[in-house]
Each structure stands twice: as C-alpha cells, then as structure tokens.
Amino acid sequence: MKGLLLRLSSLDADAESAVRVIGFFDALMTDRAELTTLLRSTAALAECPVGIDAPARGLVLRANPTGTIDLAEPPPNADLREHNDTRFWLARPTTPLPLDEMVLERFALAGSILLDRTLNNLPAVGDPALVELVISTTAGIPERSRALHLLGITPTSTLRVAVSTPPPPTPGTSAPASRPAAAGGPAPGSTAESHSGPAPRSPAAGDSAPTARPAAEGGSGHAPRSTGAGEPGPAPRSTVVVQAAPSSTTSRVISGPGGSHLVSLWTDPDARPAADVRTGVGPIVPAIRAADSWRDACTALRLTSPEAPVVRADDLGGLLVVVERLRPEDIAASPDVAALDRIAAEPGGADLLAILRAYSVTDSVRKAAALVFRHHSTVAYRLEHAESVLGFPFSNAGGRFRLHLALTMRALGSTPWQDS
Numbered sequence: 001m002k003g004l005l006l007r008l009s010s011l012d013a014d015a016e017s018a019v020r021v022i023g024f025f026d027a028l029m030t031d032r033a034e035l036t037t038l039l040r041s042t043a044a045l046a047e048c049p050v051g052i053d054a055p056a057r058g059l060v061l062r063a064n065p066t067g068t069i070d071l072a073e074p075p076p077n078a079d080l081r082e083h084n085d086t087r088f089w090l091a092r093p094t095t096p097l098p099l100d101e102m103v104l105e106r107f108a109l110a111g112s113i114l115l116d117r118t119l120n121n122l123p124a125v126g127d128p129a130l131v132e133l134v135i136s137t138t139a140g141i142p143e144r145s146r147a148l149h150l151l152g153i154t155p156t157s158t159l160r161v162a163v164s165t166p167p168p169p170t171p172g173t174s175a176p177a178s179r180p181a182a183a184g185g186p187a188p189g190s191t192a193e194s195h196s197g198p199a200p201r202s203p204a205a206g207d208s209a210p211t212a213r214p215a216a217e218g219g220s221g222h223a224p225r226s227t228g229a230g231e232p233g234p235a236p237r238s239t240v241v242v243q244a245a246p247s248s249t250t251s252r253v254i255s256g257p258g259g260s261h262l263v264s265l266w267t268d269p270d271a272r273p274a275a276d277v278r279t280g281v282g283p284i285v286p287a288i289r290a291a292d293s294w295r296d297a298c299t300a301l302r303l304t305s306p307e308a309p310v311v312r313a314d315d316l317g318g319l320l321v322v323v324e325r326l327r328p329e330d331i332a333a334s335p336d337v338a339a340l341d342r343i344a345a346e347p348g349g350a351d352l353l354a355i356l357r358a359y360s361v362t363d364s365v366r367k368a369a370a371l372v373f374r375h376h377s378t379v380a381y382r383l384e385h386a387e388s389v390l391g392f393p394f395s396n397a398g399g400r401f402r403l404h405l406a407l408t409m410r411a412l413g414s415t416p417w418q419d420s
Contacts (some may be wrong), residue, residue, distance in 0.1 A: 025106040034113045036337050040062035042107045054086040058149020069141050081108035125150050131256030131263050135294035145343045161293040162264040163301045164279040278304040281312040309359045331413040336406035339390045355382050359406045
C-alpha cells in the first residue's frame with residue numbers, strides 16, 4: 001500500500017484516494033514502524049514539513065520531505081491536531097491539498113500510538129541509563145530528546161560532555177565521581193600516556209542499567225557527601241548525580257555511569273573538572289547532539305596522563321582529526337613509537353616516560369623537573385639518554401613536535417578504540 005502513494009499531490013479527493021491514505025498509515029503500523037519512520041514517511045507523502053509538539057514529554061520534532069528530522073516547534077501557519085497533551089502538525093507553504101485533513105488525522109492517530117510505545121520503553125526519571133541514552137550513537141532523536149527532558153536539560157540548549165576515569169578506590173570505598181572545579185582552575189594539559197583501563201564503549205540505546213533512586217524531574221538530586229577535607233565523597237555508581245556548577249547558580253553538572261567510566265553533562269560552558277581526576281572534555285554542542293561531544297571527550301581521555309590529567313578536545317585542534325583517523329597498524333609502524341617502547345622496557349623506563357611526558361607539556365627542563373619532582377640536572381641527563389634512543393634532539397621546535405606526536409601515538413596504541 002505504501003508503494004501506491006508516491007505523492008499526495010497526485011491524488012484526487014475521492015473515496016478511493018482516502019482509502020489509500022488510510023492504508024498507507026495502516027501499513028506503517030503493521031510494520032511496527034518507529035516514530036522517526038512515521039515522521040519521515042508522512043513528510044515524504046505530504047511533500048511538506050510535519051511534526052510532533054509535546055513539550056511536556058520533551059519532544060518537539062519536525063521532519064522535512066528530504067528525510068531530515070530536527071527539533072522545531074510548529075510554524076504559525078501549521079494545521080494542528082491535538083491528542084491528549086500532544087499536537088501533531090502539517091505545515092504546507094502553499095494552498096492546502098484536498099487530502100491534507102485526512103493525512104493529518106491519520107498521522108495524529110498513528111503518532112499517538114507510537115509515541116506512547118516509544119516513551120513507555122525508555123528509562124524513567126533518575127535511571128542512570130538516561131545519561132547513556134543521551135550520548136548514545138544509536139538512539140534516535142525522540143529517545144535522546146526524552147532522556148534530556150527527564151534530566152532537566154532542554155533539548156535545544158547547549159552542553160558539553162566530560163568522560164572521567166575515577167581513581168582506584170581505597171579499601172572500603174567506592175570510586176569517587178568526577179566533580180567540576182571552579183572556573184579559573186588549573187589549565188588543562190595536552191597529550192601524554194594513555195589512561196588506565198579500556199577506552200569508553202559507545203552506549204547503545206538498549207543497554208541495560210541498574211535501577212536507581214529517582215531524582216525530582218528537572219530539579220537537583222543529591223550531590224556527593226563532603227569528606228570534611230574539601231573533597232566530595234564517593235558517588236553511587238548506580239545513580240544519576242546532579243550538582244550545581246560552582247561558576248553558576250542555574251547551571252548543573254549531571255553525572256552517571258557510562259560503561260566503566262563516569263560521564264558528565266555540563267550545562268555550564270565555564271565548568272572545569274577537578275585537576276586530579278583524569279578527564280577528557282568534549283566541545284560545546286547542541287544537547288541533542290551530545291554524542292558528538294562524547295566521542296571527542298573519549299578521544300581526549302585517551303590522551304590524559306598523570307602529568308596532564310585533563311585534556312580538552314577544543315585544545316587539540318587539528319590533532320583531534322589526525323588522532324581519530326590513526327589506525328593501529330599506522331601506530332605499530334612508527335619507529336618513534338617503537339623507540340618509546342624500548343625506553344619503557346629499560347630499567348627505570350616508566351620514570352623516563354613520565355619525564356618525557358612532562359617535558360612535552362611544558363617545553364622546559366626546569367618546569368618538567370618540577371612536575372615530576374626531580375632535580376633539573378637529573379631530568380636533563382635523562383632527556384639526553386632519550387634523545388640517543390629516539391635519534392633526534394628535543395632542543396628545537398621540530399624535535400619537540402616529533403616527541404609530542406610519538407607520545408600521542410603511543411598513548412593511542414595502548415588504548416584501542418572500543419565501539420559498540
């Protein structure tokens with residue numbers, strides 16, 4: 001039946017055409033189409049934008065005849081059909097067609113059923129799976145929009161994503177959550193040895209997550225307990241933690257588990273992570289595209305080290321593009337990476353690698369010595385040995401860049417990308 005309807009403008013306003021329109025939407029329902037499929041199909045049939053306006057549910061969707069779906073409210077000239085708390089609309093820029101009313105009616109009927117089906121299968125308020133859903137690369141716009149709404153984030157607002165590897169817990173405690181530091185804190189680092197543990201895995205829309213205590217919709221949850229030393233206490237890994245951003249009275253940091261890592265959604269553009277927590281920070285993006293920021297944050301996390309625990313994707317520039325395209329075989333073929341591996345295998349090799357990373361992010365023997373708590377003459381001596389192994393000097397800009405690139409490639413090679 002769908003194949004019989006190529007364009008609504010080619011149909012006459014007769015009973016046979018009306019039956020074909022009904023059959024078009026019945027076929028979608030029989031095929032158990034997703035909400036996005038219904039939107040795209042209706043827009044293609046009507047040859048004009050259509051949409052669903054349900055702000056109370058966190059959905060304000062528009063589909064264009066080209067098949068794109070974005071976030072937009074109905075235009076002033078749109079024809080509307082209301083069903084409970086949802087408005088379905090069709091916006092034809094020219095003279096209405098005879099079957100527009102029929103299409104809108106069937107669109108609203110099918111849409112109300114699919115909307116309930118879609119939302120009923122999503123996590124509830126306070127479920128840690130909401131954070132994973134927001135950054136999912138497989139979830140559709142309706143699912144991500146709804147998850148943002150339940151977390152108290154407007155889908156049309158902006159945010160950035162941070163991915164942290166909590167330090168190993170001390171006996172009897174759980175891993176602490178990543179926390180934001182006040183704006184103006186320590187500057188982020190650049191590149192270095194890889195973080196411990198596997199690279200973050202891309203969460204899928206259907207991933208399961210443990211049930212958590214619900215937090216008030218749109219409100220703030222419980223921030224981590226203070227330990228009395230200015231440090232937040234452990235945050236439960238099975239809950240969504242909502243904290244007020246230190247640099248703002250209205251913005252928040254929402255954290256939840258993302259695989260083996262901690263994922264934070266920052267609605268405050270000036271928020272900074274704690275300097276002692278290894279964190280990759282993604283760029284600011286529209287909230288509905290949080291997965292893009294998450295991807296870059298994961299890449300940045302792979303470049304963190306004890307000497308540079310915080311890496312921001314914004315600071316990587318063109319290096320971010322290069323890093324995301326490097327293949328394992330490219331890294332394995334690098335003679336500079338092989339030389340670093342030989343250094344690592346030497347007695348005291350780990351210490352020398354730490355010195356190289358410190359020198360790479362400071363470009364100064366004395367500053368590097370202060371960063372690794374060594375005497376500057378010792379650092380200078382160790383750097384000379386590294387130059388002899390690598391086969392090039394670090395005293396010029398070209399040599400320092402080559403060292404920086406070699407350390408970056410080695411860090412990436414030790415934490416291969418894991419995607420679902």
